[in-house]
Amino acid sequence: MARIGLIAVSDGREHVHRRNTGFIQSTVDAFAAALAAAGHEVVSGGQVATNTTATAAARSVAAAGVDLTVLYYAVWAFPHFTMLAADATPGPLLLVASTDPAEPGLVGMLAAGGALDQIGRTHTRLWGAPGDAGLIEDIGAQARAAAAVAALRGSTFGRFGGRPMGMNTAVANTDQWMRTFGVDVEEIDQYELVRRAESGDLAKEAGRGREWLERYATVHYDGDRLTPELLERQLRLYLAVRDVAAERHLDFSGIKAQPELTEHFATADVAEALLNDPYDWNGPKPVHVTATEADMDGALTMQLLHLITGTPVLFADVRHYHPDRDVWDLCNSGQHATWFAARSDDPAENLAKVHLYPEVFFFPAGGASVQHIAAPGEMTLARLSRLDGEYRLQLMLGQFERFDESTTAELVSRSTPEWPHAFARLDVPAATFLSGFGANHVHAVPGDRRREVRVAAARIGVRLEEWRR
Known part of the structure; x- marks a missing residue:
């Protein structure tokens, strides 16, 4: 408190x-x-x-x-x-x-x-x-x-890599960050993660992590895109990020990953999920908020929501809208923390609902995507973005839904079944959302935390854009 x-x-x-x-x-x-x-x-x-x-x-x-x-x-x-x-x-x-x-x-x-x-x-x-x-x-x-x-204020964001796939919304002005939020940015080349992950120093620890995932989650090895060796490589990447964050005193991070790591090393999905989890195979640990695609404004939103709530924060693409159900499919590679599968403090309970699938054709280097369906419940969704160079905080309430097994299978098959999904009913008309939302990424925490977010926006001095039906 x-x-x-x-x-x-x-x-x-x-x-x-x-x-x-x-x-x-x-x-x-x-x-x-x-x-x-x-x-x-x-x-x-x-x-x-x-x-x-x-x-x-x-x-x-x-x-x-x-x-x-x-x-x-x-x-x-x-x-x-x-x-x-x-x-x-x-x-x-x-x-x-x-x-x-x-x-x-x-x-x-x-x-x-x-x-x-x-x-x-x-x-x-x-x-x-x-x-x-x-x-x-x-x-x-x-x-x-x-x-x-x-x-x-006074925290440091570690950006591993640069702009991913031409996404301007993932890159922010470091001067503006310091002036508006009091956050510094430490630029780190992704090769530093590769160098550490391939050094051999992390091999034993990564092996323990693989055994832990094999014990509690469902791992779908295929002998090609997903092998025990590739999974351990992803876990060494996770450990490398943790080591760099500890050495350089990084408070939160973003990993570019695409296309260099995803084409030549391994996807960062497992690393990103575990960094955002409050546990790993060694037990409880602090959440290290990490955004995929080195999304700076996404990471900033996530860190603010995490500091308000103390919980992990969902990171997702706004993948698809199902008008017949008025439900959005929030889905992004393997980024969702495994905690969202059951929202339990017991990792075994969450991982029982998690599948590690071989990565899809987008990522030829292979590795596992971290697949699950987000647990149902009331959620607060938000995103810091920029309009004509000035920050705004877009905010709305939502409800995550979980359908029966056959309906879920049919819905996930329409997009990418190997990736994690959160089916969200948002308190905003679809036309309003699609016409005005400032990014392809959105972020969420459990419960109605709009009061805190409103106050935080006022304290920071950014314009609040709150949507309701």
Whole structure:
């Protein structure tokens, strides 16, 4: 969860503040307890009733490295205390008013918020009873988004290779990334992955990985496009990316793969799936968000969604629309993390639904594609893209569907059955989506996380383009 700073703002008249102290404290205690019960860490800045304590409390909370600072109004509060605290708090600011009619907390929040508006200090306002579940969830969304944006700034993206197959939407301006998102880009030649993968140092570990996949997934060796040797080559590629990421302190990555690796070495499908998984044969591990085709804006979207949710993020092409079912087939080589097969923390449960098929004619170097049907459930889909050089974040809600076996077989046979599929019903008309979506790649996480994504877009300063039917 998030780290939240909490400062209660009071009346500047000493005799009034003295009268209010107990009421403020009891209200703040209930509010802090509700936040803690929701899993957040609360850093208290105490009560503010003078100019000097307003500045000191805000500086103290900021020094604690909070993701979000909450200024709380249980009573009427002198607005200039908020102004001083806001000036001493460089991070995201949320004003929250208690709605107890016994005291004018709403009045205090509105006076403070109006003063901040006058100087252009960005902030958000919420209100409700201290333990109101809706209020606590709204604050959680604000805090999670703030934490994600803060974590994104100062991070490094590793790009293995360059522009894939002429895809301009996969290449971004590194200056713009630093200015807008605070993300640096480390350029790495794909030969570094080949060199490490062929060195022999990773052979034993790759053999263990192959045995693990053979034990839990269904591997369809054909003696040509997919052999144990080719599968181990793909696993050595996975280990090579992990080693480079650790050595160069890469926070997330993208692998070009096409056409050089896919024609002369092996596909990156297995590597990309496992990098995006929260486990491998050695047990649980951190997700290392990795985009296929070195899609920079795709990787950036995925990393933002991962930082918000903590879950793996789906990467897919928008492959086909079935108008008779109002369902989209989201499918892209072997990129889908195996976690999406069952969305379970137990890799055996996910891999039981995974097939490793010999790669198709697009990729003559061979290797396995990681095939499964994504588990059903509500999903949030998003994509950062550029319109006339400026970033926008396109957002929509969707539902992943799973059909009976015969229907599924018929649907996947219409495109590429060897690749993973997610059948999605989107909360946007097909004509709207196809006329305005800014890329061929889309990204998704489980549940309705639109609140956090909206807040994140506002924090970053990119335009939100949200679609609904």
